[in-house]
Amino acid sequence: MKTIRLVYIVLYILSGALTGLFYATDESYLPLTALLIAAIAFVLQAYADYAPQPAGIVHHGVFFKSISNRGILGWLLGALLTGIYVALYWFPEVLGKSIDGAPNKGFIHFFDSISTALNGHAASEWFAYGTLYTYLIGLFGIRFMWKYRAHPYHLRRTQVILASQFVLAYFIPEILESFSQGQAYFDKDLKNVWPLNYDFFYSWHLDNMQTSSMGMFFFVFGLAMFLIVTPILTYKWGKRWYCSWVCGCGGLAETTGDNFRQNGPKGLVAWKIERWSIHIVLVLVSIMTAATLYGYFTGTDQLFGLSIYSHFQKPYGFVIGALFSGIAGVGFYPLLGTRIWCRFGCPMAAYMGIIQRFKSRFRITTNGGQCISCGNCTTYCEMGIDVRAYAQKQQNIVRASCVGCGVCASVCPRGVLKLENGPLEQRINEPQSLVDYIKTKG
Ligand code: SF4
Ligand code: SF4
Known part of the structure; x- marks a missing residue:
C-alpha cells in the first residue's frame, strides 16, 4: 500500500x-x-x-476529520465554496470570464480547450462549473463505490448517478449544443424537470423550444416528466428514483458530499422548519410559474399591477435559484450537511414527497427487536430523520423527506432496516405517534 x-x-x-x-x-x-x-x-x-478496510457496515474513514466534522478546516472549506458560488453568480470575471470579447483567463481559461472540443466555443463560467461538478461526481462516485462495496444497492445506484450525470447532464447537452450553433438556446438536460428547472415555462424558453423539432421534443418530454413519469415512478419506488439515483444535486450530495452526511440538523425543530420551508418554496414556484404563463398567454408583463419579471421571476431566481440552491445548497455542505437544499428548499422533492407520503409503494421496514440502539442510522441519515426512533417502535419509515439513499440500512450492524416496495395496505403502521414517542424518550 x-x-x-x-x-x-x-x-x-x-x-x-x-x-x-x-x-x-x-x-x-x-x-x-x-x-x-x-x-x-x-x-x-x-x-x-x-x-x-473490511467491506462491512461502518461508515468508516472520513476525509480529514477537521473538514468532515465542522472543524476549522470545515468552516474554511464552507467559506471557500460559498465564495466560489458568489463569484460564479455575480462576479464571474473574478474567475477569469472574458470581458468585452477578450479571451478567458485564469480558472475559466483552463476549460477552454475542453469546451471547444465538445461544443465548438470557448468555455463559459457555467461550462467550467459543470465540468468540475461532473468531474467531482465521477471521482467521488468511484470512491463511494469502494467504500460501500459490500452493498449492491449502493453500487447500482452510484453507477446510475454517474451515467445520469455524465451522459444526460453533460455530454448529450454539450454535443447537442454543438449541432445547434446559431439556433435559439433551450435547456437540453433531460433530467432537469420543472419545478426544479424553474425557468422551463419562461417566455424565452417556451419560444426558443418552438423554433425546432428538437426543441419541441424537449418541450413534450419536459411536460411528460412532470405530469406522467414523476408520479408513476414515485408511486412505484418513492422519490429515491430521482433524489438518490438521477438528480444532479442528489448525485453531488451522495458522492462528493458523503463525508458531510452526518452534519445535517436533526430533531423536531429542524423537522418542523423543513416541512414549512420546502412546501413554501413549492407554493412560490407555482405562483411564479402561474404568473409567467399568464403573461405568456395574454401578452402582458403585469399581474395585479406587479411586474411579472421584477416581482415574480427575479426574486425567485435570486433567493431560491441562486442563494438557496447554489450558495447555501453546496456552499454549506461542511456545516449543515449535504442535503440542505433537498431537505429545506427543493420544490421537486416537495412534489415527490407528497406522493411518497400518501401514495407510494416505498417504505423502510424495521425489525426493532434486533435494534441495539447504537444510533448509526440516525447519525448518518442525511435527511435528519431519527431512524432509530422508528426502529425501536418497529414502525415503518414512510417520511416524505426520505430520499431512499439506503445508508441507514448499510450502517446498521444488526440488519434492522430494509428498503422495500410493496402494496399500499399496511404500509403505515403507527402504534404511537412518533412525535409523542420522541418526546417521552427525551
Ligand atoms: S431514512 Fe435512510 S434511506 Fe431515508 S434518507 Fe435517511 S438514511 Fe437515507
Ligand atoms: S436500527 Fe440498527 S443502526 Fe439504528 S440504532 Fe438500531 S441497531 Fe443501530
Whole structure:
C-alpha cells in the first residue's frame, strides 16, 4: 500500500506541474491531461484508503476529520465554496470570464480547450462549473463505490448517478449544443424537470423550444416528466428514483458530499422548519410559474399591477435559484450537511414527497427487536430523520423527506432496516405517534 500512496502523491504533483505548464505555455492538450492524471491519482488514493478496510457496515474513514466534522478546516472549506458560488453568480470575471470579447483567463481559461472540443466555443463560467461538478461526481462516485462495496444497492445506484450525470447532464447537452450553433438556446438536460428547472415555462424558453423539432421534443418530454413519469415512478419506488439515483444535486450530495452526511440538523425543530420551508418554496414556484404563463398567454408583463419579471421571476431566481440552491445548497455542505437544499428548499422533492407520503409503494421496514440502539442510522441519515426512533417502535419509515439513499440500512450492524416496495395496505403502521414517542424518550 505504501507504494500506491507514493504513486498517487507523485501523480498529484505531476498533475499540478502540468497545470502550471499550461498557464506558462497555453498548450491546449494540457488541461485534459492534468485532469486525467489527477483522476488516476484520486482513484488510487480511494483504493489505498478503503481496500485495507473490511467491506462491512461502518461508515468508516472520513476525509480529514477537521473538514468532515465542522472543524476549522470545515468552516474554511464552507467559506471557500460559498465564495466560489458568489463569484460564479455575480462576479464571474473574478474567475477569469472574458470581458468585452477578450479571451478567458485564469480558472475559466483552463476549460477552454475542453469546451471547444465538445461544443465548438470557448468555455463559459457555467461550462467550467459543470465540468468540475461532473468531474467531482465521477471521482467521488468511484470512491463511494469502494467504500460501500459490500452493498449492491449502493453500487447500482452510484453507477446510475454517474451515467445520469455524465451522459444526460453533460455530454448529450454539450454535443447537442454543438449541432445547434446559431439556433435559439433551450435547456437540453433531460433530467432537469420543472419545478426544479424553474425557468422551463419562461417566455424565452417556451419560444426558443418552438423554433425546432428538437426543441419541441424537449418541450413534450419536459411536460411528460412532470405530469406522467414523476408520479408513476414515485408511486412505484418513492422519490429515491430521482433524489438518490438521477438528480444532479442528489448525485453531488451522495458522492462528493458523503463525508458531510452526518452534519445535517436533526430533531423536531429542524423537522418542523423543513416541512414549512420546502412546501413554501413549492407554493412560490407555482405562483411564479402561474404568473409567467399568464403573461405568456395574454401578452402582458403585469399581474395585479406587479411586474411579472421584477416581482415574480427575479426574486425567485435570486433567493431560491441562486442563494438557496447554489450558495447555501453546496456552499454549506461542511456545516449543515449535504442535503440542505433537498431537505429545506427543493420544490421537486416537495412534489415527490407528497406522493411518497400518501401514495407510494416505498417504505423502510424495521425489525426493532434486533435494534441495539447504537444510533448509526440516525447519525448518518442525511435527511435528519431519527431512524432509530422508528426502529425501536418497529414502525415503518414512510417520511416524505426520505430520499431512499439506503445508508441507514448499510450502517446498521444488526440488519434492522430494509428498503422495500410493496402494496399500499399496511404500509403505515403507527402504534404511537412518533412525535409523542420522541418526546417521552427525551
Ligand atoms: S431514512 Fe435512510 S434511506 Fe431515508 S434518507 Fe435517511 S438514511 Fe437515507
Ligand atoms: S436500527 Fe440498527 S443502526 Fe439504528 S440504532 Fe438500531 S441497531 Fe443501530
